[in-house]
Amino acid sequence: MSKSEFTGIIDAHAHSDRKFSWQHSPEQLLNMMKECGIVRSVLTSYWDLPSKADPKALQRFETALKNHDEFIGFLRLNPNDPVAETLLARMAGEKIVSGLKLNPMTSGVLPTSGNSLKLVAASSELGLPVLFHSGDDPFSNPLQIEKVAIDCPEASIIMGHMGGFFYVEEAIRVAKRNSNVYLETSVMPYPEMIRLAAKSIGVEKIFFGSDAPGVNSIVEIQKIIASGLSKKEQENILCKNFLGLISRS
Amino acid sequence: MNKFGIARSIISCFTPPDLSFEKANTIIEKITRENRTRFFGVVRVDPRFDGAKRILRKFLRKKSFVAVSLNPFEQAFKVGDPLAKEIYELAEEFDCPVLLESGFPIVSMPLQVSEVAKEFRKVDFIMTHSGQLMASGQSEYDSLRAMLENGNLYCDTSQIILSGLGGFIEQVVRANEKNSRDRVIFGSNSPMGDVSVELLRVKSANIGEIERNRIFSENALKLFSL
Numbered sequence: 001m002s003k004s005e006f007t008g009i010i011d012a013h014a015h016s017d018r019k020f021s022w023q024h025s026p027e028q029l030l031n032m033m034k035e036c037g038i039v040r041s042v043l044t045s046y047w048d049l050p051s052k053a054d055p056k057a058l059q060r061f062e063t064a065l066k067n068h069d070e071f072i073g074f075l076r077l078n079p080n081d082p083v084a085e086t087l088l089a090r091m092a093g094e095k096i097v098s099g100l101k102l103n104p105m106t107s108g109v110l111p112t113s114g115n116s117l118k119l120v121a122a123s124s125e126l127g128l129p130v131l132f133h134s135g136d137d138p139f140s141n142p143l144q145i146e147k148v149a150i151d152c153p154e155a156s157i158i159m160g161h162m163g164g165f166f167y168v169e170e171a172i173r174v175a176k177r178n179s180n181v182y183l184e185t186s187v188m189p190y191p192e193m194i195r196l197a198a199k200s201i202g203v204e205k206i207f208f209g210s211d212a213p214g215v216n217s218i219v220e221i222q223k224i225i226a227s228g229l230s231k232k233e234q235e236n237i238l239c240k241n242f243l244g245l246i247s248r249s
Numbered sequence: 250m251n252k253f254g255i256a257r258s259i260i261s262c263f264t265p266p267d268l269s270f271e272k273a274n275t276i277i278e279k280i281t282r283e284n285r286t287r288f289f290g291v292v293r294v295d296p297r298f299d300g301a302k303r304i305l306r307k308f309l310r311k312k313s314f315v316a317v318s319l320n321p322f323e324q325a326f327k328v329g330d331p332l333a334k335e336i337y338e339l340a341e342e343f344d345c346p347v348l349l350e351s352g353f354p355i356v357s358m359p360l361q362v363s364e365v366a367k368e369f370r371k372v373d374f375i376m377t378h379s380g381q382l383m384a385s386g387q388s389e390y391d392s393l394r395a396m397l398e399n400g401n402l403y404c405d406t407s408q409i410i411l412s413g414l415g416g417f418i419e420q421v422v423r424a425n426e427k428n429s430r431d432r433v434i435f436g437s438n439s440p441m442g443d444v445s446v447e448l449l450r451v452k453s454a455n456i457g458e459i460e461r462n463r464i465f466s467e468n469a470l471k472l473f474s475l
Contacts, residue, residue, distance in 0.1 A: 020390075021390075021415060021420070022415065023415065024414060024415070028414055032413070032414070103385075105385060105387075106385075133384070133385065134384070135383070135384030135385070136354075136382065136383045136384050136385070137383060137384065137385045137387065140384075140385075161384040163384075164383070164384030164385075165382045165383070165384060165408070166382070187384045187386075187410045188384070189408040189410070189442065189446070190441065190442075190443070191443045191446060192443070211410070212413060213413045213414040214386065214411050214413045214414060214415065214416060215410050215411060215412070215413045215416075216412050216413040216416070216449070216450065216453045216454070217413075218449060218453050219412065219446060219449045219450050219453060222445055222446045222449050223443070223446050225445075226443045226445050226446055
């Protein structure tokens with residue numbers, strides 16, 4: 001794996017977990033980070049936690065966070081799980097996690113459902129930003145997630161994958177209309193759209209993310225480099241913007 | 250191409266503003282004639298329009314065209330549509346691969362492409378983007394199944410997101426079902442795709458150098474008879 005020209009990169013979206021063919025240990029993620037100049041990564045699971053299908057998943061997640069300062073925990077929850085809010089409060093109170101991750105498609109919960117909004121509001125009260133899976137999949141359209149941002153104006157909403165393949169323009173428009181919406185770059189395949197997003201909403205609202213290690217971090221970094229933004233702007237996206245949000249939260 | 254060390258490109262037209270694929274393919278023909286060693290043409294047609302087969306026959310007779318291209322998303326038909334099947338029959342007649350813009354909901358998802366590959370066993374199909382245009386990566390399973398079940402199905406690497414650890418490219422190469430490692434070809438989807446990013450997807454995939462060279466070069470050379 002080749003090294004990128006940047007050091008001190010912060011990755012706003014990465015995973016370690018075991019689910020089907022995605023078997024990714026913390027060590028594998030750390031290796032990929034090291035090879036790419038990524039010093040810290042958001043860590044989230046592939047399962048909504050706690051998981052009935054994989055009862056050890058929550059323990060694995062907590063252990064990974066406790067053992068590795070490089071990880072910034074974002075707790076992935078199903079809003080319909082009765083223990084969701086309690087678990088979030090506990091892990092935030094113990095400073096194990098710094099954010100909430102929601103994947104409406106895999107949870108099968110509309111982002112605008114009562115339970116989802118309640119959880120986002122709770123997260124906001126705890127000072128935790130919310131990373132939403134956004135894009136091409138059911139329940140994940142940026143225009144659907146926008147309603148969450150409107151109904152929870154105090155919440156910081158990060159649109160993971162910035163709309164995916166087909167809804168990037170929508171994601172940019174939502175971020176433009178709502179000061180509490182940010183865009184995270186993983187997976188969205190068009191570097192030019194990162195530049196257009198920066199032009200539309202300001203570079204400070206864009207965070208580098210990789211979705212590693214299933215996705216190659218070095219490819220995702222290259223997207224920022226190929227975007228046509230200035231070196232300073234690239235550095236802000238790669239190294240600074242996300243930490244700025246976390247420290248404000 | 251020169252900047253990134255790409256020796257040859259397979260090129261096709263966009264949907265032309267006047268919808269005349271005959272004119273658009275003529276331009277492609279001109280470009281390939283002027284750059285014989287660098288560009289090779291793909292005949293693109295809209296199967297819904299009269300004259301699609303005539304256009305196909307006209308251009309496939311020329312040496313500078315090496316494949317047929319269909320875009321079910323832009324031209325609003327499913328890959329299994331009877332009109333599309335008439336094109337596949339013609340491709341079989343000319344012993345010519347068919348490039349299918351894949352991964353688009355409703356019209357060209359991986360298992361839909363797989364169905365077509367099963368029905369037309371004598372035609373080589375290329376599933377662009379490896380059929381995976383979903384941010385979740387959920388269509389990876391279907392794409393993998395399609396690739397491992399069909400020895401006449403190829404995939405190009407453009408915009409594949411799961412090229413990391415245990416990713417799609419690695420799985421297809423390692424499984425090597427029905428010689429699947431010989432059926433992955435490099436694609437950039439340029440100019441929509443950024444070439445530097447797309448090259449890195451393959452360069453950084455967790456596969457050996459021999460397999461990497463196959464993806465970058467040998468597999469396409471054989472497929473398109475270059």
